Amino acid sequence: xxTVWPLFVYLAAAAAVPAGMIMVSFxxxxxxxxxxxxxxxxSGIVSTGSARLRFPIHFYLVAMxxxxxDLEAVFLFAWAVAVRELGWAGFAEALVFIGVLVAALAxxxxxxxxxxxxxxxxxxxxxxxxxx
Amino acid sequence: xxxxxxxxxQTVAFIAITAVVIGSALAATFAKSIVHASFxxxxxxxxxxxxxFLLGADFxxxxxxxxxxxxxxxxxxxxxxxxxxxxDQLQIRSRASYIAASAVGLAVLxxxxxxxxxxxxxxVTPVVPQQTTQSLGRLLLTDYLLAFEFSSVTLLAALxxxxxxxxxxxx
Numbered sequence: 001x002x003t004v005w006p007l008f009v010y011l012a013a014a015a016a017v018p019a020g021m022i023m024v025s026f027x028x029x030x031x032x033x034x035x036x037x038x039x040x041x042x043s044g045i046v047s048t049g050s051a052r053l054r055f056p057i058h059f060y061l062v063a064m065x066x067x068x069x070d071l072e073a074v075f076l077f078a079w080a081v082a083v084r085e086l087g088w089a090g091f092a093e094a095l096v097f098i099g100v101l102v103a104a105l106a107x108x109x110x111x112x113x114x115x116x117x118x119x120x121x122x123x124x125x126x127x128x129x130x131x132x
Numbered sequence: 133x134x135x136x137x138x139x140x141x142q143t144v145a146f147i148a149i150t151a152v153v154i155g156s157a158l159a160a161t162f163a164k165s166i167v168h169a170s171f172x173x174x175x176x177x178x179x180x181x182x183x184x185f186l187l188g189a190d191f192x193x194x195x196x197x198x199x200x201x202x203x204x205x206x207x208x209x210x211x212x213x214x215x216x217x218x219x220d221q222l223q224i225r226s227r228a229s230y231i232a233a234s235a236v237g238l239a240v241l242x243x244x245x246x247x248x249x250x251x252x253x254x255x256v257t258p259v260v261p262q263q264t265t266q267s268l269g270r271l272l273l274t275d276y277l278l279a280f281e282f283s284s285v286t287l288l289a290a291l292x293x294x295x296x297x298x299x300x301x302x303x
Contacts, residue, residue, distance in 0.1 A: 005141065057298050063210045064294040067203035068287050074195050075272070075283065082269030090273045100284040104291045113295040
């Protein structure tokens with residue numbers, strides 16, 4: 001616990017810096033309320049509609065992949081700290097662990113789950129064989 | 133004297149973390165917008181990591197931050213943004229959902245309460261291991277090797293399942 005107090009000092013500093021910035025700009029900043037102050041752009045095209053739009057499903061897939069490989073990384077961190085102690089047997093065991101997930105990654109790659117946007121190969125074949 | 137300060141610091145930290153966790157959990161429960169609820173949940177999960185750090189479980193705390201705060205919560209927000217209904221329609225207004233959520237919450241609370249009451253609690257002087265990560269890594273790759281390797285298979289199943297669901301929806 002004695003070694004934890006720098007963390008709290010750090011957290012306090014991390015909170016104080018942005019809070020101080022906002023406070024100082026609030027105190028020192030100029031205030032005016034003209035007709036266009038509330039607009040997103042004081043000069044330019046007035047925006048219409050909502051900013052909330054649906055994201056393509058690929059974003060969710062990538063986020064999911066991230067969480068899964070994140071989890072893999074956490075397991076590997078635990079191994080990495082004890083790597084000298086565990087020796088080559090631990091290395092082999094970790095290799096199996098990674099190998100299973102590399103197999104999954106290769107499968108996803110083949111499946112095209114990592115492809116993003118318009119597929120270059122699909123587009124090429126489409127332009128060549130327009131009738132198909 | 134230093135023992136008093138240590139104890140005092142721990143108590144203050146515990147109270148501060150508990151205030152954050154309970155406050156943000158209440159905010160998440162009663163938030164009108166699901167996006168606000170997700171952001172409130174961010175502080176709840178971060179507070180749980182604070183509990184782990186307070187108990188000396190540094191690896192568990194870091195894992196909580198990396199996976200729950202950095203991963204699951206982002207997934208949750210993406211899920212909200214990906215839904216076909218607009219965000220205004222996602223507001224929780226119906227009485228039935230409140231009643232159902234309260235029932236589930238009370239059932240979980242009853243289970244936890246029973247576990248807390250019945251559990252064989254014993255007071256021991258806490259032995260805080262200096263390096264939890266190293267011993268965790270050693271145990272994972274020796275005594276709990278099967279669970280370790282099986283977790284990679286579980287992750288594989290999750291990866292393929294996610295890809296399958298997305299592909300099916302695209303068709």
